[in-house]
Amino acid sequence: MATESDGEEETTGKLSGSQNLAVDDDSREMAKKAAWSVSSCKPGNGVPSLRDDNLETYWQSDGAQPHLVNIQFQKKVKLHLLVLYVDYKLDESYTPSKISIRAGDGFHNMKEIKAVELMKPVGWVHISLSGTDPRDTFIHTFMLQIAVLSNHLNGRDTHIRQIKIYGPRPNPVPNQPFHFTSKEFITYSTIR
Numbered sequence: 549m550a551t552e553s554d555g556e557e558e559t560t561g562k563l564s565g566s567q568n569l570a571v572d573d574d575s576r577e578m579a580k581k582a583a584w585s586v587s588s589c590k591p592g593n594g595v596p597s598l599r600d601d602n603l604e605t606y607w608q609s610d611g612a613q614p615h616l617v618n619i620q621f622q623k624k625v626k627l628h629l630l631v632l633y634v635d636y637k638l639d640e641s642y643t644p645s646k647i648s649i650r651a652g653d654g655f656h657n658m659k660e661i662k663a664v665e666l667m668k669p670v671g672w673v674h675i676s677l678s679g680t681d682p683r684d685t686f687i688h689t690f691m692l693q694i695a696v697l698s699n700h701l702n703g704r705d706t707h708i709r710q711i712k713i714y715g716p717r718p719n720p721v722p723n724q725p726f727h728f729t730s731k732e733f734i735t736y737s738t739i740r
Contacts, residue, residue, distance in 0.1 A: 563664060565671035569631065575714040578625055582713075587616035590705075598711050603633055606707040608642070615696040615706045619713065620654075621689075626715045628686035630675045630694070633710035636668040641703030643668070644696045649675060651689040658693055668700065686716060 584595045588611035597605040598617070609615035636643040649662040664675055677687050692713065696706045 562667035563669060563673050563675070564667050565634065565669035565673045567671045569633075569672045569712070571629065571631070571712075571714055574717050575629060576717050578621075578627060578713045578715045579619070579711070581625065582619045582621050585618045585620075587611065587614075587618075598708060601710070603635075603709050606639070606709040608707055609696070609705045611705075613697060613699075613704070614648070617694040617708070617711065618655075619692045619694075621691065624688050624690055626686040626688055627677050627692065627713055628716060629714040630677055630692070631710075631712040631714070632673045632675070632694075632708055633671065634666065634669045634673060634708055635671070636700060637670050639707040641699055641701040642705060642707040643700045643703070644698070644706050644708065645700045646697040647675075648695040648697055649677065650693040650695060651677075651687050651691065652693075653690045655691075658691070661687060 579599065584599065586595055586598075586607060586609070588609050589595075590608040590610045593606060593608040595607065598607045607617070630649060632647075634643055643666070645666055647664045647666065648660050649664065650658040651661050652658040661677065661679075662675060664673075666673060678685050679687075694708075694711070696708075699706055
C-alpha cells in the first residue's frame with residue numbers, strides 16, 4: 549500500500565492530500581499522449597472534466613462499483629507518478645476511499661501495481677508508481693487503469709476533480725540542450 553504524500557510518510561499509512569501540486573522539474577505530464585475513457589459518467593461530467601485544469605469541475609461516475617478510469621497510450625511509456633485532486637469537504641460520500649492502480653498492455657492483462665487508501669483527502673494526492681525495489685523508478689506500460697473500489701460513507705458514485713500522470717523527461721537536465729562529448733560529434737554540432 550502506498551504511504552506517500554508529497555514525498556513524506558504519514559503515520560496512518562493513508563493518503564490525505566495537499567493543496568499544492570508540486571512535481572519535480574525532471575517530470576513531464578504524459579496525459580495528452582493518451583486516449584482516456586471511463587466506465588460510466590453523468591451527462592456533462594465525463595473525461596473532459598478530469599482534464600480541464602479546473603478544480604470546480606469533476607468526473608462523476610454513474611453505475612456500480614468499481615468505477616474505472618482507463619488511460620491508453622499508442623506506445624509503451626515510462627510513468628512514475630499519478631496525481632489526483634479529490635476534495636472530501638465538497639464531495640463527502642462521493643470521495644474515493646480505496647483505489648487500485650493497475651497497469652498492463654490492455655484490458656486483457658491488467659495487474660494491480662498499487663492499492664491506496666485515502667483518508668478524507670482534500671487536495672492533490674501524489675501516488676508513486678515505482679515499485680518497492682529502489683531500482684524500479686518507473687513503470688513501462690501501454691495502459692494505466694484507476695479503479696475506485698469504495699467511497700467514504702459508503703457512497704455509490706464517485707467524484708474525481710483532476711488526474712495528472714507524469715513520466716521522466718527525455719533530457720534529465722531541464723531546459724538544457726544536449727551536449728556532445730566526442731570530438732567528431734562536436735565538429736559537426738551547431739552549438740559551439
